[in-house]
Amino acid sequence: MPEVDLSLCVGCGLCSRVCPQGAISIIGGKAYIDQSRCIKCLECMRTCPRGAIKVKTEKVLSLEELKNTCQILDEELREIFEKLDKLEVRQKR
Numbered sequence: 013m014p015e016v017d018l019s020l021c022v023g024c025g026l027c028s029r030v031c032p033q034g035a036i037s038i039i040g041g042k043a044y045i046d047q048s049r050c051i052k053c054l055e056c057m058r059t060c061p062r063g064a065i066k067v068k069t070e071k072v073l074s075l076e077e078l079k080n081t082c083q084i085l086d087e088e089l090r091e092i093f094e095k096l097d098k099l100e101v102r103q104k105r
């Protein structure tokens with residue numbers, strides 16, 4: 013289940029706009045997820061610019077959640093490697 017780290021959330025509302033279930037509300041400047049409506053697509057987690065939405069790791073993930081989480085990690089790793097490659101090219105100049 014995705015959960016909001018309230019200490020990181022700045023209430024920008026981006027997660028709320030991408031949620032296909034309308035499960036996220038901004039209350040008092042922070043995002044709250046109605047878990048009963050959540051379908052665990054993790055779009056909110058991908059969208060949050062602050063990294064404030066996380067999937068709790070202590071619970072067993074469903075195959076779908078695991079697939080989505082791996083996909084996100086794969087994308088993030090790719091970005092990191094691309095940045096490292098660019099840095100390496102700059103340093104060689």
Ligand code: SF4
Pocket residue numbers: 016020021022023024025026027028038042043059060061062063064065
């Ligand atoms: S996108 Fe992130 S920072 Fe913005 S409201 Fe949602 S959880 Fe908070």
Ligand code: SF4
Pocket residue numbers: 014030031032033034035036045049050051052053054055056057
């Ligand atoms: S995981 Fe998907 S359905 Fe659940 S709150 Fe995030 S965007 Fe909405």
